[in-house]
Amino acid sequence: MEMRKPSRGRPRSFDEDAVLDAVMRAFWEHGYEGTSVATLEAATGLKAPSLYGAFGSKELLYQTALERYACEHGTVLRPDGPAREAVSEFLNEAADRFSESGLPPGCMVSTAALALGATQRGVATRPARMRSETLAGIEQRLRTAVTEGELPTGTDVGALARLFGAVVQGMSVQAIDGATRQELRGLAAVAMAAWPQ
Amino acid sequence: MEMRKPSRGRPRSFDEDAVLDAVMRAFWEHGYEGTSVATLEAATGLKAPSLYGAFGSKELLYQTALERYACEHGTVLRPDGPAREAVSEFLNEAADRFSESGLPPGCMVSTAALALGATQRGVATRPARMRSETLAGIEQRLRTAVTEGELPTGTDVGALARLFGAVVQGMSVQAIDGATRQELRGLAAVAMAAWPQ
DNA sequence: TCAATTCTGTAGTGGTCGCTAAATAATGGC
DNA sequence: GCCATTATTTAGCGACCACTACAGAATTGA
Numbered sequence: 001m002e003m004r005k006p007s008r009g010r011p012r013s014f015d016e017d018a019v020l021d022a023v024m025r026a027f028w029e030h031g032y033e034g035t036s037v038a039t040l041e042a043a044t045g046l047k048a049p050s051l052y053g054a055f056g057s058k059e060l061l062y063q064t065a066l067e068r069y070a071c072e073h074g075t076v077l078r079p080d081g082p083a084r085e086a087v088s089e090f091l092n093e094a095a096d097r098f099s100e101s102g103l104p105p106g107c108m109v110s111t112a113a114l115a116l117g118a119t120q121r122g123v124a125t126r127p128a129r130m131r132s133e134t135l136a137g138i139e140q141r142l143r144t145a146v147t148e149g150e151l152p153t154g155t156d157v158g159a160l161a162r163l164f165g166a167v168v169q170g171m172s173v174q175a176i177d178g179a180t181r182q183e184l185r186g187l188a189a190v191a192m193a194a195w196p197q
Numbered sequence: 198m199e200m201r202k203p204s205r206g207r208p209r210s211f212d213e214d215a216v217l218d219a220v221m222r223a224f225w226e227h228g229y230e231g232t233s234v235a236t237l238e239a240a241t242g243l244k245a246p247s248l249y250g251a252f253g254s255k256e257l258l259y260q261t262a263l264e265r266y267a268c269e270h271g272t273v274l275r276p277d278g279p280a281r282e283a284v285s286e287f288l289n290e291a292a293d294r295f296s297e298s299g300l301p302p303g304c305m306v307s308t309a310a311l312a313l314g315a316t317q318r319g320v321a322t323r324p325a326r327m328r329s330e331t332l333a334g335i336e337q338r339l340r341t342a343v344t345e346g347e348l349p350t351g352t353d354v355g356a357l358a359r360l361f362g363a364v365v366q367g368m369s370v371q372a373i374d375g376a377t378r379q380e381l382r383g384l385a386a387v388a389m390a391a392w393p394q
Numbered sequence: 395t396c397a398a399t400t401c402t403g404t405a406g407t408g409g410t411c412g413c414t415a416a417a418t419a420a421t422g423g424c
Numbered sequence: 425g426c427c428a429t430t431a432t433t434t435a436g437c438g439a440c441c442a443c444t445a446c447a448g449a450a451t452t453g454a
Contacts, residue, residue, distance in 0.1 A: 009430025031312025115228025166367020206400025
């Protein structure tokens, strides 16, 4: 994205990747407004000017952390094989990831930025778009399953995609509330009963 | 709860109920951290000392607003009749309430206080308990349905209750993201396909 | 009318917010 | 060695945070 010519000048004294990982965890656990720059300083060991020099602003830092989360902890539908198995695996992987020990509970995207102060509504647009893309991805997968005969014609793929998306979002809420991995897996299992036929 | 002897002294110049309603909407839309006392002053037309005199603190005001929301906008399972219809009505009522025009989208409880700053984790305990009680209520209703023969013995009522709870929580997320009432109703409809048998 | 009581508005409190100017430190190019 | 460039540290910016001391206003009981 940005071209670096780091040969000149004083070199960075920190591992940008490790810092971004710590930032991601802080935002993941405490949200955008619940994470202050002082919190990020404590989590990374850096001072504010270093953070701003490397990442620009708190909002840009949040968005960068979001991208990192999507790449490293995100869940996507397996594009091949039966759609039913793909969705089932998707839900089970979410159940496992949302209850990973050593990481904050829940999902950094599914339940992110749902209530923000009026002055910073823009922060919510990227998480919202990511959720919307997840729904669209599920719907597209189901649509293909209909054309391939795996699902009956006339299936309301939009509503079904919203259902599985809601299951993931609800799992994130319940993980934050302390639900165990076993409980989330049970939730994922009974959700598959909504699969047509 | 509190005994009033309002005969003496200068009387209140505002309608406590109307003020609490405005406060509730502000917290509902912007969350606890996203709503400042200045925001509440603007929403109510009162000055801070009046708010503090009547309600104590921002946190107490939030909890009072939560109780008001539960009473006036909350959804409960109808205790009589078939459990299946009760759950179906429950989901449909949530779909309608979360997309009520003139009110903030989504639910003030289902997706509340999921990420707070470390210093005010206590604010989240009451919404979390309310969600937990909702899950327990669904589970109890399903358990009764099992003993009455409406659901097969061996039904995982815990997982099934978590599923319907997750559907409500996911509907709240999607309502905030702009889902229409029709879309939420479709979601509720396909969710009922997960009902055993 | 006076005193006691309660509420309202003014005007702040100390603290934290996101952010940054300026000085110092560490590198490469010459 | 010396300069240009970049990073880190110190120190602090104005704005906002939740909250409140205080004085004035409005009521009841006497």
